[in-house]
Amino acid sequence: MAKEGREIASSAAAAVVPLLRPPPQRKGSYARCLSHAGDELKSFRTCLRWMCVDHSDTLRSAVSWSMFFFLSAAVPAADHLLLIPASSPRRRYDAVVQLSLSAAAALAYLSLSGFVRRHGLRRLLLLDRLRRDSDRVRRGYAGQLGRSFRLLAAFVLPCCAAEAAYKAFWWWRWRSAAGGRWPAIGAAAAACVLELASWAYRTAIFFLACVLFRLICHLQILRMHDFAAAFQAETDVAAVLRQHIRIRQQLSVISHRYRGFIVSALLLVTVSQFATLLLTTRPHAQVNIYTAGELALCSLGLVMGMLMCLRSAAKITHKTQAITSHAAAWHACATIDPSDAADDPETHARTNCEEGDGSDSDDEDDEEEEEEERDEDDLDDAKLMPTSYAIASTVSFQKRQALVTYLENNRAGITVFGFVVDRTWLHALFMIEFSLVTWLLGKTIGIS
Structure with missing residues (x-):
């Protein structure tokens, strides 16, 4: 017993x-x-703990909030008010830099802490839904978990290195200009270290929120690859329909969780860039590496993070909507030429496989995944076109037509308060931003 x-x-x-x-x-x-305690999320928990975003108990929550207020509010305020003279031309630029970075860090911190507190890290990353996915999706997502840290380091480390070089240059320049008012070496070193820590903390926490959103979107891309394979092997239309409904539900959950972050980050970056443009184009503005170098680094970091979120959202939306055309092609090919597939399905499948080059080997999938990361185009037709219509011909015409009609009228994707984030939405956003830029330039330097 x-x-x-x-x-x-x-x-x-x-x-x-x-x-x-x-x-x-x-x-x-x-x-x-x-x-x-020792699963794949161990690295993420360690990252959150070191970045002081861990709210697993009362003590860690208090430490997290204390570090946030210290590095995002106290240190930037002291840097702006105490270290930069009021007469310095860098003071105006520094105000925009500190406010922009602190606002971005506050947005990311509140979003991440709220997500982890309400849903937990596993549900936030949608790992609780992977039990019904294929091994290919699990392996791909496990690889993306590790790759996310490399991507985070690839964004944060260059920004911090450039900021460290700029701070060294600024302190050396200030020492030359200050003369006898130069503080002690220990005080100067401590101030410089605190400034760099504040910059690294605010930049890293903003990029972490963007990288997590990209990771979640990439899981849906892996599921879409798996869903496309269902047209080659699945004979039950109801099973294909259930899989698509599940993907739509996942995208709806992602959209609901991140819509506030996306809209707030977009407004924040827009206001920050317009303030930057207004300061740098005003009459008699002194724009050089000494006065505006930090402003350029801040703008670059915020824009890269925002573009990462928008690209990930538009990418999964476009790939999800592309399934409709491939389902229509699957239906058309099975309807037009079902007899050939039924007569000799193995030969027909081999011929289509050779024409479409639809190999499912792990090596080719890895190569295609790397190409996909470098290219924003949709999934190649050869990857999603069915390699065999023998299976499709066993499904009745009415069922295939019903599935295609459903997909045409239920195009899933990332939405922001009802607006689908696709390339059309990005084009409209670009035109609005460009119109505002030209209007502002017309008010400052007289562009008509």
């Missing part, structure tokens, strides 16, 4: 822990998220 009880308890524990890959049995666990 004791042995049977241990076996039942072990099987129950394994059933309630949805992981990308099964972990070893350990004592530590996170009951709320149903995650394991």
Whole structure:
């Protein structure tokens, strides 16, 4: 009886822990998220803890809020009010820099802390929904979890290195201009370290929110690849329909969670860039690396983070909507030429496979994934076109037509308060921003 009880308890524990890959049995666990202390999210939890965004208990929550107010408010305010003279031309630019970075950090911090507190890290990254996905999706998402840290470092480290070089140049320039008013070496070093820590903290937390959004969108791209493969192997239209409904529900959840962050970040970046443009184009403005170097770094960081979010949202929307055309092609090919596929399905499948080059090997998938990251185009037709119509011909015409009609009238995608974030939406956004820029330039330097 004791042995049977241990076996039942072990099987129950394994059933309630949805992981990308099964972990070893350990004592530590996170009951709320149903995650394991040594699972794939260990690196993310460590990252959140070191970035002081960990609210797992009262003490860590207090430390997190204290570090946020210290590095995002106290240090920038002291830097602006105490270290930069009121007569310095850099003071006006520094106000925009500090306010923009602090506002971006506050937006990202409040969003991340709210997400983790309400949903938990596992549900935030949608890992609780991976149990019904294929092994290919799990492997791809596990690889993207590790790649996210490299992407975060690729954005944050160059920005921090450039800021460190700028601070060294600024302190050296200020020492030459200050003469006898130069502070002690220890005080100057401490002030410089605090400034760099504040800059790194605010930049990293904003990029972390953007990278997490990109990671979640990439999971849907992996699911769309898996969904496209269903046209080649699935004979049950109802199963394909259920899979698409599940993807739509996931996209709706992502849109609802991140719509506030996307709109707020877009407004913040727009206001910051317009303030930058207004300051740099005013009459007698002194624009050089000493006065406006930090302003350029701030603008570059905010714009890159915003573009990452918009590109990820538009990419998953466009790839999701592209399924409709491929489903229509699948239906048309099965309707026009079902007899050839039924007569010799193996030859027909081999011919279409050779023409479409639709190999499913892991090596080619990895190469195509790398190309996909470098290119914003939709999925190539050869990847989504069915390699065999023998299976499709076994499905009745009415069922295929119903599925295509459903896909045409239920195009999923990332939405922001009802507006689908696709390339058309981005083009409209660009035209609005460009119109505002030309209007502002007309008011400042007289462009008509």
